Amino acid sequence: MSFFHLENNDSQARAGLITLHNNRTIRTPVFMPVGTRGTVKAISQQELRELDIEIILCNTYHLYLRPGHQLIEQTSSGLHKFISWDRGILTDSGGYQVYSLAPLRKISEEGVFFKSHIDGSAHLLTPEKSIEIQRSLNSDIVMCFDECPGLPAPYEILDKSVELTARWAKRCLSVPLNKGQNIFAIIQGGLNLDLRMKSLELLKDSDNDNAFAGYALGGLSVGEKNEEMVELCEKFVPHMPKNKPRYLMGVGTPLDILRGISNGIDMFDCVLPCRNARNGQAFTTRGPLNIKNSRFTMDTGPLDPDCECKVCKNYSRTYLRHLYLVGEYLAGQLLTYHNLHFYTQMVRQAREAILQNKFKEYFERFLVNYSSARWTS
Amino acid sequence: MSFFHLENNDSQARAGLITLHNNRTIRTPVFMPVGTRGTVKAISQQELRELDIEIILCNTYHLYLRPGHQLIEQTSSGLHKFISWDRGILTDSGGYQVYSLAPLRKISEEGVFFKSHIDGSAHLLTPEKSIEIQRSLNSDIVMCFDECPGLPAPYEILDKSVELTARWAKRCLSVPLNKGQNIFAIIQGGLNLDLRMKSLELLKDSDNDNAFAGYALGGLSVGEKNEEMVELCEKFVPHMPKNKPRYLMGVGTPLDILRGISNGIDMFDCVLPCRNARNGQAFTTRGPLNIKNSRFTMDTGPLDPDCECKVCKNYSRTYLRHLYLVGEYLAGQLLTYHNLHFYTQMVRQAREAILQNKFKEYFERFLVNYSSARWTS
Numbered sequence: 001m002s003f004f005h006l007e008n009n010d011s012q013a014r015a016g017l018i019t020l021h022n023n024r025t026i027r028t029p030v031f032m033p034v035g036t037r038g039t040v041k042a043i044s045q046q047e048l049r050e051l052d053i054e055i056i057l058c059n060t061y062h063l064y065l066r067p068g069h070q071l072i073e074q075t076s077s078g079l080h081k082f083i084s085w086d087r088g089i090l091t092d093s094g095g096y097q098v099y100s101l102a103p104l105r106k107i108s109e110e111g112v113f114f115k116s117h118i119d120g121s122a123h124l125l126t127p128e129k130s131i132e133i134q135r136s137l138n139s140d141i142v143m144c145f146d147e148c149p150g151l152p153a154p155y156e157i158l159d160k161s162v163e164l165t166a167r168w169a170k171r172c173l174s175v176p177l178n179k180g181q182n183i184f185a186i187i188q189g190g191l192n193l194d195l196r197m198k199s200l201e202l203l204k205d206s207d208n209d210n211a212f213a214g215y216a217l218g219g220l221s222v223g224e225k226n227e228e229m230v231e232l233c234e235k236f237v238p239h240m241p242k243n244k245p246r247y248l249m250g251v252g253t254p255l256d257i258l259r260g261i262s263n264g265i266d267m268f269d270c271v272l273p274c275r276n277a278r279n280g281q282a283f284t285t286r287g288p289l290n291i292k293n294s295r296f297t298m299d300t301g302p303l304d305p306d307c308e309c310k311v312c313k314n315y316s317r318t319y320l321r322h323l324y325l326v327g328e329y330l331a332g333q334l335l336t337y338h339n340l341h342f343y344t345q346m347v348r349q350a351r352e353a354i355l356q357n358k359f360k361e362y363f364e365r366f367l368v369n370y371s372s373a374r375w376t377s
Numbered sequence: 378m379s380f381f382h383l384e385n386n387d388s389q390a391r392a393g394l395i396t397l398h399n400n401r402t403i404r405t406p407v408f409m410p411v412g413t414r415g416t417v418k419a420i421s422q423q424e425l426r427e428l429d430i431e432i433i434l435c436n437t438y439h440l441y442l443r444p445g446h447q448l449i450e451q452t453s454s455g456l457h458k459f460i461s462w463d464r465g466i467l468t469d470s471g472g473y474q475v476y477s478l479a480p481l482r483k484i485s486e487e488g489v490f491f492k493s494h495i496d497g498s499a500h501l502l503t504p505e506k507s508i509e510i511q512r513s514l515n516s517d518i519v520m521c522f523d524e525c526p527g528l529p530a531p532y533e534i535l536d537k538s539v540e541l542t543a544r545w546a547k548r549c550l551s552v553p554l555n556k557g558q559n560i561f562a563i564i565q566g567g568l569n570l571d572l573r574m575k576s577l578e579l580l581k582d583s584d585n586d587n588a589f590a591g592y593a594l595g596g597l598s599v600g601e602k603n604e605e606m607v608e609l610c611e612k613f614v615p616h617m618p619k620n621k622p623r624y625l626m627g628v629g630t631p632l633d634i635l636r637g638i639s640n641g642i643d644m645f646d647c648v649l650p651c652r653n654a655r656n657g658q659a660f661t662t663r664g665p666l667n668i669k670n671s672r673f674t675m676d677t678g679p680l681d682p683d684c685e686c687k688v689c690k691n692y693s694r695t696y697l698r699h700l701y702l703v704g705e706y707l708a709g710q711l712l713t714y715h716n717l718h719f720y721t722q723m724v725r726q727a728r729e730a731i732l733q734n735k736f737k738e739y740f741e742r743f744l745v746n747y748s749s750a751r752w753t754s
Contacts, residue, residue: 316459329418
């Protein structure tokens, strides 16, 4: 069984199947909920399974600092057993978190020196070290350690980062992985199409013996305008290898994801459905709504009348609003469950539409519904 | 079908069956988890059902202030539909919360004037008002509005409170309830056996036409020593009516509950299993353990090796400790689930033992196990 099987193309949109070690499969396009510290916030692994979620993302930076990758390896031979999750796990490289969270960092050819955001302790993260940590975590999909400049950034900075990222990717490949682990390359280059092409070519140079199982687009959703990201994807994604999964890192809103799919992206991750749930925002087929809104005070309807999830079947907006306003745990738990159901259903329905060559119609219908109510206005 | 059916006496311990409106039943002895604001913290109603919990307690004081009993009545005709819980609900009278939470309160013959702990707004809670609120909430079991002095308290204070509580109980009975609602009297009198007897007799005077469906012991676990409470129960509970449920309010630890059962108590409620869960304490058959303890750092065993709950089947101490230390929601969710499973199983097993006239043996075996490990020391 090959790692990625492309089932259908509908214009640029793709439906495929990723097969992990032990024949676990992931239907694409796929949205991966973020389980930063080994848990998707406010939801249990049983419920993730109930939602038919096939893969989650965990953060190498956080798990390296607490509880430490050695503890996870020694007690549980990896993350799966440690967190009690036998489905897919993708770990990021730790690079992005170092850039966005660590209070002090110095980038050199060797790697990134940083101080922990927790206790100020000093650490050096190199490409080799990142892969070794991810090997200890024994994730199914390992990400290369890249350099990710914020946007906007001048051409020279982006060019340097493209080249450094390519040299680091080569060093990442030098570290052996566990049986069943797969490594993805990360393409940099900001919003510049030429630099993205250069980054891709440099990475492909290291990929002669099919070392990379997939290619990710890094360095997006880091400060640029949404249209700029969409435009870059539209122009660049078709150039990415067709026989491997394409992963748009850290994206995004429901519309970002559907646009990504229509441009040929297969994988997404984002904290949005979970973080916004804890802040009272529910995604619905008729657009996002904020449960704080006083218009829901006496509203006995479900969050989303068109949703089949257990939250919508059992709980009313008036109750959820009450829970949120008094600061009860259950508000975050129930909204998280609903939002992950919404994201998962959305990409599953997109997949079905692609398989039937009807993605464009699906997307258009989604858009009409999604803008039919403006709850948050 | 009578409200309470006594199935067996084993020495003083009792096994019984409470039958609510629509033939919903509650097996006694029973532990009622506390759902202060219409939710048992950090656990969903689906999970409470999964745990086979048959009744929860909700707080009139909190629901009166937020979201307001009128909102609950108008949107949902009561708490059951509002919170999506078709099993039993007992509401307290609001009295205890007024005494323990409100920053300012004045007790008169009429009732209690107080200021809200949320916004300082002024309210008058009378016996009639308390019952009207509980009628709006449409709980299955309504509690009389009582006066509950903290302990220790001088004889005169306790005596006055016994008499006031009796007069208030009579006023509570004057308010009609909804069909299917049942009202319990609350006995006061502190640690003084004579005053408890007096309180009981005064309340029974109002109970000629079987107005009270059950009798509760109030004003305990409010500052006195544990042994004092146990001794009072031992001496007093046998005098309580045998044909009605006996409810020890706000109690307690696993040992408190088993001692209460052995003295003839049928019903308990307490925030302990939930609050302590959120503080990292798990109740186990071998005694309580604190998941923060460094001895669990590398411990891959379950919270309780003798527990069959889904938390113990799926998650390790090392993972739960990690979740707790990094402050993840899931720690509180999983420990709450486990602790409520522990409490529910404990009273169910006690019940089975009573039905077989083996409660003493059960209690002794429980005690031996419960002191076999001292995790928290």
